[in-house]
Amino acid sequence: MTHAKTLFLMALALAAAPSRAFAGSEALALGADKAFMNAAFSQPLPRPASGKWTVQMPVAQMMPSMRWFSLAVLGQLGGETVQGTAAPVGDIDLATLLNKQLKSPLKYSLGGKDVWISGAFDRQQNAYVSILVNGSEPLFFNVKGLLDKEEQIVSGTAKYTLRLSPNVINQMKSEIILENTVNEDDMVRITLKKMLEGVGATGAAVAVSGQNYKVFYTDDIKAGRVDKTAKSFTFILTEASGEIHVFLIPAELVPSDKISVFKMFANARVGLLQKDGKLKVYENP
Numbered sequence: 001m002t003h004a005k006t007l008f009l010m011a012l013a014l015a016a017a018p019s020r021a022f023a024g025s026e027a028l029a030l031g032a033d034k035a036f037m038n039a040a041f042s043q044p045l046p047r048p049a050s051g052k053w054t055v056q057m058p059v060a061q062m063m064p065s066m067r068w069f070s071l072a073v074l075g076q077l078g079g080e081t082v083q084g085t086a087a088p089v090g091d092i093d094l095a096t097l098l099n100k101q102l103k104s105p106l107k108y109s110l111g112g113k114d115v116w117i118s119g120a121f122d123r124q125q126n127a128y129v130s131i132l133v134n135g136s137e138p139l140f141f142n143v144k145g146l147l148d149k150e151e152q153i154v155s156g157t158a159k160y161t162l163r164l165s166p167n168v169i170n171q172m173k174s175e176i177i178l179e180n181t182v183n184e185d186d187m188v189r190i191t192l193k194k195m196l197e198g199v200g201a202t203g204a205a206v207a208v209s210g211q212n213y214k215v216f217y218t219d220d221i222k223a224g225r226v227d228k229t230a231k232s233f234t235f236i237l238t239e240a241s242g243e244i245h246v247f248l249i250p251a252e253l254v255p256s257d258k259i260s261v262f263k264m265f266a267n268a269r270v271g272l273l274q275k276d277g278k279l280k281v282y283e284n285p
Contacts, residue, residue, distance in 0.1 A: 072247055086259055086271045090206035090215070090281030094274070097204055097217040098231075102132045104198035108188050110178065111156030117176070117190060119143075119199045121234060121246055122221040129176055129195065131162070140224045143192070146176075153178065158186070165189075172196075172242065196244060200236065206281050209268035213237050217251075217279065233272070233279065237265050254279070261285050 104118040114134040121127055128140040133155045141151050146164035153160040159181045167173040172193040180186035203214030213235045220230040231251040238244050247264045249272065254260050259271035259282055271285030 072245075086282035086285035088280060089208055089283045090204070090279070092204045092206070092215060092217075092279040092281070094217050094277055094279055097215070097279075099138075099218055099226075101199050101202045101216050101218065102130060102138050103202070104195075105201050106190060106195065106198040108178075110160060110180075110186070110188070111154075111158030113156035115155050115178075117178070117188070117195065117198070118202075119195050120218060120221060121248055123232065123248060123250065128221060128224075129162070131178075138226060140221050140226075142224070152181075158182075193242075196236075196238075200238070203236065208264065208270050208281065208283050209266075211237055211265050211268065213264075215279070215281075235264060235270075259285050 101118050101120065103116045106117040108115050108117070110133075116130075116132040118130045118132070119128060120130050120140060127143045129143055129146070130138050130140050131153055132138040133153070139153070141162060143164065146162065147166060151162040153162050160178045161181055163177050163179075165175040165177055167175070172191065174192050176190045176192070176195060178188040199216075200214045203216050206213050206215055214237075216234040216236070218232055218234065220227040220232055233249045233251055233254065235247040235249070236244065237247075245265050247262070249262060251274070254272045254274050256274050259273050259280075262270050262272065264270050269283075269285055271282030273280040273282070
Protein backbone atom coordinates (compact mmCIF):
# COMPACT_ATOMS: atom_id res chain seq x y z
CA MET A 1 0.00 0.00 0.00
CA THR A 2 1.42 3.34 -1.03
CA HIS A 3 1.89 6.18 1.45
CA ALA A 4 -0.73 8.31 -0.33
CA LYS A 5 -3.30 5.51 -0.22
CA THR A 6 -2.64 4.98 3.52
CA LEU A 7 -3.20 8.70 4.22
CA PHE A 8 -6.43 8.63 2.20
CA LEU A 9 -7.81 5.67 4.18
CA MET A 10 -6.88 7.32 7.49
CA ALA A 11 -8.69 10.48 6.44
CA LEU A 12 -11.80 8.48 5.62
CA ALA A 13 -11.66 6.76 9.01
CA LEU A 14 -11.31 10.07 10.86
CA ALA A 15 -14.20 11.60 8.92
CA ALA A 16 -16.46 8.66 9.76
CA ALA A 17 -15.52 8.47 13.45
CA PRO A 18 -17.53 11.52 14.71
CA SER A 19 -20.57 10.33 12.78
CA ARG A 20 -20.36 6.89 14.37
CA ALA A 21 -19.84 8.39 17.82
CA PHE A 22 -22.84 10.65 17.34
CA ALA A 23 -24.94 7.77 16.11
CA GLY A 24 -23.99 5.76 19.19
CA SER A 25 -24.95 8.64 21.52
CA GLU A 26 -28.19 9.16 19.64
CA ALA A 27 -29.03 5.45 19.97
CA LEU A 28 -28.35 5.57 23.71
CA ALA A 29 -30.54 8.65 24.09
CA LEU A 30 -33.34 7.04 22.13
CA GLY A 31 -33.02 3.93 24.25
CA ALA A 32 -33.31 5.99 27.43
CA ASP A 33 -36.31 7.87 26.04
CA LYS A 34 -37.98 4.60 25.12
CA ALA A 35 -37.44 3.17 28.61
CA PHE A 36 -38.89 6.30 30.22
CA MET A 37 -41.93 6.43 27.96
CA ASN A 38 -42.62 2.73 28.47
CA ALA A 39 -42.43 3.16 32.23
CA ALA A 40 -44.60 6.28 32.25
CA PHE A 41 -47.31 5.34 29.80
CA SER A 42 -46.88 1.59 29.10
CA GLN A 43 -46.88 2.41 25.40
CA PRO A 44 -43.99 1.35 23.11
CA LEU A 45 -42.47 3.95 20.85
CA PRO A 46 -43.14 3.45 17.14
CA ARG A 47 -40.47 1.72 15.08
CA PRO A 48 -38.19 4.02 13.09
CA ALA A 49 -39.19 4.57 9.48
CA SER A 50 -36.56 5.42 6.83
CA GLY A 51 -33.92 5.60 9.53
CA LYS A 52 -35.65 8.42 11.38
CA TRP A 53 -37.63 8.40 14.61
CA THR A 54 -41.04 10.03 14.53
CA VAL A 55 -42.63 10.00 17.97
CA GLN A 56 -46.41 10.28 17.89
CA MET A 57 -47.98 10.46 21.33
CA PRO A 58 -51.66 11.43 21.03
CA VAL A 59 -53.04 13.07 24.15
CA ALA A 60 -55.57 10.25 24.52
CA GLN A 61 -52.70 7.79 25.14
CA MET A 62 -51.54 9.90 28.07
CA MET A 63 -54.81 9.23 29.89
CA PRO A 64 -56.02 5.97 28.35
CA SER A 65 -58.97 5.55 30.71
CA MET A 66 -61.05 7.75 32.96
CA ARG A 67 -60.36 6.11 36.31
CA TRP A 68 -61.08 9.10 38.51
CA PHE A 69 -64.51 7.71 39.37
CA SER A 70 -66.45 4.45 39.29
CA LEU A 71 -69.98 4.40 37.92
CA ALA A 72 -72.65 1.73 38.11
CA VAL A 73 -76.05 1.88 36.45
CA LEU A 74 -78.26 0.01 38.86
CA GLY A 75 -81.14 -2.35 38.25
CA GLN A 76 -83.82 -3.38 40.71
CA LEU A 77 -83.14 -6.17 43.16
CA GLY A 78 -86.81 -6.49 43.97
CA GLY A 79 -89.54 -4.64 45.78
CA GLU A 80 -91.70 -4.74 48.85
CA THR A 81 -94.82 -2.92 49.92
CA VAL A 82 -94.74 0.50 51.53
CA GLN A 83 -95.87 -1.14 54.78
CA GLY A 84 -92.58 -3.03 55.03
CA THR A 85 -90.02 -2.72 57.82
CA ALA A 86 -87.61 -0.42 55.92
CA ALA A 87 -86.43 2.62 57.88
CA PRO A 88 -86.99 6.03 56.16
CA VAL A 89 -83.81 8.14 56.01
CA GLY A 90 -84.62 10.69 53.29
CA ASP A 91 -87.56 12.68 51.92
CA ILE A 92 -86.34 14.78 48.98
CA ASP A 93 -88.43 17.29 47.03
CA LEU A 94 -88.03 16.43 43.37
CA ALA A 95 -89.18 19.72 41.84
CA THR A 96 -86.50 21.58 43.80
CA LEU A 97 -83.79 19.06 42.95
CA LEU A 98 -84.45 18.67 39.21
CA ASN A 99 -81.31 19.74 37.27
CA LYS A 100 -80.15 21.82 40.23
CA GLN A 101 -76.56 20.70 39.54
CA LEU A 102 -76.45 22.80 36.35
CA LYS A 103 -76.01 25.96 38.44
CA SER A 104 -73.05 24.90 40.56
CA PRO A 105 -70.98 27.33 42.64
CA LEU A 106 -68.53 27.44 39.69
CA LYS A 107 -69.98 30.60 38.15
CA TYR A 108 -67.97 32.92 35.89
CA SER A 109 -68.52 35.98 33.73
CA LEU A 110 -67.47 35.16 30.17
CA GLY A 111 -68.15 37.46 27.24
CA GLY A 112 -70.48 39.52 29.39
CA LYS A 113 -72.64 36.51 30.33
CA ASP A 114 -72.92 34.44 33.48
CA VAL A 115 -71.64 30.93 32.86
CA TRP A 116 -71.91 27.93 35.18
CA ILE A 117 -69.55 24.97 34.88
CA SER A 118 -70.64 21.66 36.31
CA GLY A 119 -70.69 17.95 35.57
CA ALA A 120 -73.05 15.06 34.88
CA PHE A 121 -73.17 11.35 34.08
CA ASP A 122 -75.25 9.32 31.64
CA ARG A 123 -76.59 5.78 31.45
CA GLN A 124 -73.71 4.74 29.20
CA GLN A 125 -71.31 5.45 32.11
CA ASN A 126 -69.84 8.60 30.57
CA ALA A 127 -68.79 11.67 32.53
CA TYR A 128 -69.57 15.11 31.12
CA VAL A 129 -68.58 18.71 31.63
CA SER A 130 -71.73 20.80 31.54
CA ILE A 131 -71.65 24.43 30.38
CA LEU A 132 -74.66 26.61 31.06
CA VAL A 133 -74.58 30.08 29.50
CA ASN A 134 -77.26 32.26 31.06
CA GLY A 135 -80.27 32.36 28.75
CA SER A 136 -79.22 29.29 26.72
CA GLU A 137 -79.76 25.55 26.89
CA PRO A 138 -77.03 23.64 28.76
CA LEU A 139 -74.37 21.87 26.72
CA PHE A 140 -72.63 18.65 27.70
CA PHE A 141 -69.16 17.54 26.59
CA ASN A 142 -67.82 14.05 27.16
CA VAL A 143 -64.74 14.41 29.39
CA LYS A 144 -62.95 11.58 27.64
CA GLY A 145 -63.69 13.16 24.26
CA LEU A 146 -61.96 16.37 25.36
CA LEU A 147 -58.66 14.49 25.60
CA ASP A 148 -58.04 14.74 21.88
CA LYS A 149 -60.62 17.24 20.63
CA GLU A 150 -61.24 20.89 21.47
CA GLU A 151 -64.79 22.26 21.52
CA GLN A 152 -66.07 25.77 20.86
CA ILE A 153 -68.35 27.70 23.22
CA VAL A 154 -70.04 31.02 22.46
CA SER A 155 -70.79 33.20 25.48
CA GLY A 156 -72.11 36.69 24.91
CA THR A 157 -69.70 38.60 22.71
CA ALA A 158 -66.85 36.08 22.87
CA LYS A 159 -65.89 32.63 21.67
CA TYR A 160 -64.06 30.18 23.90
CA THR A 161 -62.13 26.97 23.36
CA LEU A 162 -62.97 24.14 25.76
CA ARG A 163 -60.29 21.51 26.31
CA LEU A 164 -58.90 19.11 28.91
CA SER A 165 -55.31 19.28 30.12
CA PRO A 166 -54.62 15.77 31.51
CA ASN A 167 -52.53 15.04 34.57
CA VAL A 168 -51.14 11.51 34.19
CA ILE A 169 -50.02 11.32 37.83
CA ASN A 170 -53.32 12.33 39.42
CA GLN A 171 -56.29 12.38 37.09
CA MET A 172 -58.36 14.39 39.56
CA LYS A 173 -55.89 17.24 39.01
CA SER A 174 -56.53 17.24 35.26
CA GLU A 175 -57.80 20.66 34.25
CA ILE A 176 -60.84 21.75 32.29
CA ILE A 177 -59.82 24.91 30.44
CA LEU A 178 -62.02 27.56 28.84
CA GLU A 179 -59.92 30.06 26.90
CA ASN A 180 -61.00 33.10 24.89
CA THR A 181 -59.99 32.43 21.28
CA VAL A 182 -58.58 35.96 20.82
CA ASN A 183 -57.49 36.82 24.37
CA GLU A 184 -55.43 34.22 26.22
CA ASP A 185 -55.66 36.27 29.43
CA ASP A 186 -59.41 35.55 29.51
CA MET A 187 -59.22 31.99 30.78
CA VAL A 188 -60.85 29.70 33.33
CA ARG A 189 -59.03 26.63 34.68
CA ILE A 190 -60.86 24.09 36.83
CA THR A 191 -59.60 20.71 38.03
CA LEU A 192 -61.85 17.66 37.81
CA LYS A 193 -61.72 17.59 41.61
CA LYS A 194 -63.01 21.15 41.84
CA MET A 195 -65.72 20.43 39.27
CA LEU A 196 -67.00 17.44 41.25
CA GLU A 197 -66.91 19.43 44.48
CA GLY A 198 -69.04 22.05 42.74
CA VAL A 199 -71.49 19.37 41.61
CA GLY A 200 -71.62 17.88 45.10
CA ALA A 201 -72.53 21.22 46.65
CA THR A 202 -75.85 21.16 44.77
CA GLY A 203 -76.96 17.66 45.78
CA ALA A 204 -79.35 16.65 48.53
CA ALA A 205 -77.59 14.95 51.44
CA VAL A 206 -78.74 11.57 52.70
CA ALA A 207 -77.03 9.01 54.94
CA VAL A 208 -77.61 5.31 54.24
CA SER A 209 -75.99 2.54 56.29
CA GLY A 210 -73.41 4.97 57.65
CA GLN A 211 -72.44 6.28 54.21
CA ASN A 212 -73.06 9.91 53.22
CA TYR A 213 -74.43 10.35 49.70
CA LYS A 214 -75.29 13.36 47.59
CA VAL A 215 -78.44 12.77 45.56
CA PHE A 216 -79.34 14.31 42.18
CA TYR A 217 -82.42 14.24 39.97
CA THR A 218 -81.67 15.09 36.36
CA ASP A 219 -82.89 14.99 32.81
CA ASP A 220 -80.92 12.42 30.84
CA ILE A 221 -78.22 13.29 28.33
CA LYS A 222 -78.24 12.13 24.72
CA ALA A 223 -75.75 13.27 22.06
CA GLY A 224 -74.58 16.11 24.30
CA ARG A 225 -78.07 17.54 24.76
CA VAL A 226 -80.73 17.39 27.45
CA ASP A 227 -83.30 14.65 26.91
CA LYS A 228 -86.39 15.74 28.82
CA THR A 229 -88.21 12.50 28.02
CA ALA A 230 -86.18 10.51 30.54
CA LYS A 231 -84.82 11.20 34.00
CA SER A 232 -82.36 9.62 36.40
CA PHE A 233 -81.49 9.61 40.07
CA THR A 234 -77.77 9.74 40.83
CA PHE A 235 -76.21 8.93 44.20
CA ILE A 236 -72.58 10.02 44.63
CA LEU A 237 -70.40 8.89 47.51
CA THR A 238 -66.89 10.23 48.11
CA GLU A 239 -64.68 8.17 50.39
CA ALA A 240 -62.22 9.74 52.82
CA SER A 241 -59.45 8.66 50.43
CA GLY A 242 -61.03 10.78 47.69
CA GLU A 243 -62.35 7.83 45.68
CA ILE A 244 -65.67 8.65 44.01
CA HIS A 245 -68.48 6.16 43.52
CA VAL A 246 -71.43 7.04 41.29
CA PHE A 247 -74.66 5.06 41.33
CA LEU A 248 -77.12 5.99 38.58
CA ILE A 249 -80.71 4.77 38.68
CA PRO A 250 -83.16 5.29 35.80
CA ALA A 251 -86.15 7.09 37.31
CA GLU A 252 -88.60 4.71 35.62
CA LEU A 253 -87.29 1.94 37.89
CA VAL A 254 -88.52 3.79 40.99
CA PRO A 255 -92.29 3.28 41.29
CA SER A 256 -94.91 5.07 43.38
CA ASP A 257 -96.71 2.02 44.83
CA LYS A 258 -93.87 0.08 46.42
CA ILE A 259 -90.27 0.42 47.56
CA SER A 260 -87.80 -0.52 44.86
CA VAL A 261 -84.56 -2.01 46.22
CA PHE A 262 -81.03 -1.37 44.95
CA LYS A 263 -77.52 -2.20 46.14
CA MET A 264 -75.05 0.65 46.47
CA PHE A 265 -71.67 1.10 48.17
CA ALA A 266 -70.38 -1.98 50.02
CA ASN A 267 -73.53 -3.83 48.87
CA ALA A 268 -75.73 -1.78 51.21
CA ARG A 269 -79.40 -2.16 50.34
CA VAL A 270 -81.25 1.08 49.60
CA GLY A 271 -84.99 1.42 49.07
CA LEU A 272 -86.47 4.14 46.85
CA LEU A 273 -90.04 5.30 46.31
CA GLN A 274 -91.48 8.22 44.32
CA LYS A 275 -94.57 9.57 46.05
CA ASP A 276 -96.28 12.96 46.39
CA GLY A 277 -93.52 14.70 44.46
CA LYS A 278 -90.84 13.34 46.78
CA LEU A 279 -88.07 10.77 46.53
CA LYS A 280 -88.35 8.71 49.68
CA VAL A 281 -85.17 6.88 50.68
CA TYR A 282 -85.16 3.83 52.97
CA GLU A 283 -82.37 2.03 54.77
CA ASN A 284 -82.10 -1.77 54.90
CA PRO A 285 -85.36 -2.54 53.05
